[in-house]
Amino acid sequence: MQEEDLEYVQQIEQEVYSNPWPLVAFESCYAEDSYVLFLEGKVIGYVCLSVVLDECSIMNIAICHAQQGKGRGELLLRRVITLMQERSVRYIYLDVRVSNVPARSLYEKMGFRKIGLRKNYYNNPDEDAIVMALDCEDLKK
Numbered sequence: 001m002q003e004e005d006l007e008y009v010q011q012i013e014q015e016v017y018s019n020p021w022p023l024v025a026f027e028s029c030y031a032e033d034s035y036v037l038f039l040e041g042k043v044i045g046y047v048c049l050s051v052v053l054d055e056c057s058i059m060n061i062a063i064c065h066a067q068q069g070k071g072r073g074e075l076l077l078r079r080v081i082t083l084m085q086e087r088s089v090r091y092i093y094l095d096v097r098v099s100n101v102p103a104r105s106l107y108e109k110m111g112f113r114k115i116g117l118r119k120n121y122y123n124n125p126d127e128d129a130i131v132m133a134l135d136c137e138d139l140k141k
């Protein structure tokens with residue numbers, strides 16, 4: 001993710017979330033482990049990661065409305081997993097709204113497992129977060 005991508009990333013963020021990240025949140029992480037997915041030169045999705053030693057947290061992942069349900073999110077997540085394996089990251093963590101069936105299904109398909117629940121973690125609307133984790137070692141079995 002580069003500075004010039006932020007405008008498009010922010011547009012997608014506003015489009016897909018009821019409580020979008022403010023621009024400053026992207027500004028603080030774009031120089032780190034954040035990536036955009038392009039289709040025909042247009043930003044159609046992004047992922048923001050936090051990587052510390054052998055652990056990665058997926059802080060945000062989204063695909064614009066028009067491109068959802070076409071395998072783009074899976075492509076992006078597979079790329080993240082491969083990248084983390086190349087960097088010897090073992091565990092990948094994320095939080096997801098209980099009601100977010102598309103995202104939960106995607107994560108389960110990729111091998112993520114539920115490891116916990118954060119009560120009332122989200123607002124607008126108030127909702128619990130499911131904590132999920134992927135052990136990259138399991139993918140080698």
Ligand SMILES: CC(C)(COP(=O)(O)OP(=O)(O)OC[C@H]1O[C@@H](n2cnc3c(N)ncnc32)[C@H](O)[C@@H]1OP(=O)(O)O)[C@@H](O)C(=O)NCCC(=O)NCCS
Nearest residue numbers: 016061062063068069070071072073074096102103105106
């Ligand atoms: C969650 C998200 C990233 C998935 O990306 P996507 O490109 O729409 O998903 P894909 O087309 O790659 O689908 C991959 C898998 O996800 C699951 N999935 C996707 N859409 C689904 C839906 N509407 N209902 C149920 N499962 C769904 C399925 O398991 C699917 O695999 P399948 O096609 O073999 O059934 C995307 O919907 C999105 O950006 N949502 C809004 C932001 C968001 O909720 N981010 C996650 C926050 S934790």
